[in-house]
Amino acid sequence: MSAWPLVxxxxxxxxIEPFVKVHGEPAYSYYGKMPEMNGLMRKAMSGVSVPxxxxxxxxxxxxxxxxxxxxxxxxxxxxxxxxLQKHRFIYEGINFDVPExxxxxxxxxxxxxxxxxxxxxxxxxxxxxxxxxxxTWTDDEYKLIMENCYKALPAGGKLxxxxxxxxxxxxxxxxxxxxxxxxxxxxxxxxxxxxxxTEQEFKQLGFSAGxxxxxxxxxxxx
Ligand SMILES: C[S@@+](CC[C@H](N)C(=O)[O-])C[C@H]1O[C@@H](n2cnc3c(N)ncnc32)[C@H](O)[C@@H]1O
Numbered sequence: 001m002s003a004w005p006l007v008x009x010x011x012x013x014x015x016i017e018p019f020v021k022v023h024g025e026p027a028y029s030y031y032g033k034m035p036e037m038n039g040l041m042r043k044a045m046s047g048v049s050v051p052x053x054x055x056x057x058x059x060x061x062x063x064x065x066x067x068x069x070x071x072x073x074x075x076x077x078x079x080x081x082x083x084l085q086k087h088r089f090i091y092e093g094i095n096f097d098v099p100e101x102x103x104x105x106x107x108x109x110x111x112x113x114x115x116x117x118x119x120x121x122x123x124x125x126x127x128x129x130x131x132x133x134x135x136t137w138t139d140d141e142y143k144l145i146m147e148n149c150y151k152a153l154p155a156g157g158k159l160x161x162x163x164x165x166x167x168x169x170x171x172x173x174x175x176x177x178x179x180x181x182x183x184x185x186x187x188x189x190x191x192x193x194x195x196x197x198t199e200q201e202f203k204q205l206g207f208s209a210g211x212x213x214x215x216x217x218x219x220x221x222x
Contacts, residue, residue, distance in 0.1 A: 019189045027189050032100040042101060045075040049131070052220075053082045056162060059219045063087045063127070066158075070094040070125040072118055072149065073133035076105045083129065084110050094123050118145045122152040131162040135182070135197075136190035139205060146209030159211065162219075166196045 071080040077095040099115030186194040
């Protein structure tokens with residue numbers, strides 16, 4: 001009886017995520033209040049990110065010269081742990097996520113967990129890593145996170161953002177289908193205006209936050 005009217009309401013108001021309609025608040029603050037959900041999310045991210053990062057680190061090696069690295073939205077710290085294990089010259093890792101997530105993260109050699117909010121400020125370091133964080137936000141939110149990244153970096157510092165890139169023209173490929181299906185997931189759970197983006201969209205948003213040079217490295221073929 002209750003499920004159908006809720007689904008119809010969400011469809012009729014495309015500015016509000018169905019998750020908010022059902023739970024009364026955005027997904028991340030909801031997870032934060034529910035330790036079980038929070039734990040599940042951390043486990044899920046580790047489960048997909050560890051094998052994914054193994055492939056990424058096989059082909060992306062541009063960490064040379066980095067001594068301090070902050071992972072923004074780093075969850076339990078698995079990505080940072082793997083980067084530090086491979087690139088021993090990075091002597092300080094900062095795993096930055098919301099307090100409820102880092103509060104339960106395991107201790108990792110060389111890594112400090114710091115709780116905070118990407119929309120307020122990001123700890124300073126000479127490079128930033130950020131994987132699977134920006135897709136869930138609107139263009140304005142994306143820009144705000146990028147501006148905070150910019151402020152956290154020294155002159156010549158670099159932001160390494162790892163995320164899928166949408167092709168300009170959608171086609172029938174498995175890749176396009178997976179990304180568009182991912183958009184539906186993002187729009188349902190996180191932000192009605194969150195989405196995967198094209199190279200041009202990344203360039204424009206990065207440029208508007210002060211990042212003048214964007215280089216794309218293809219790390220996985222699928
Ligand atoms: C999709 S997960 C990605 C986790 C990790 N980067 C990975 O690839 O395994 C997004 C992460 O962003 C974090 N996050 C969401 N909102 C945040 C905020 N306002 N400030 C800091 N972190 C946030 C979430 O807690 C979550 O760990």
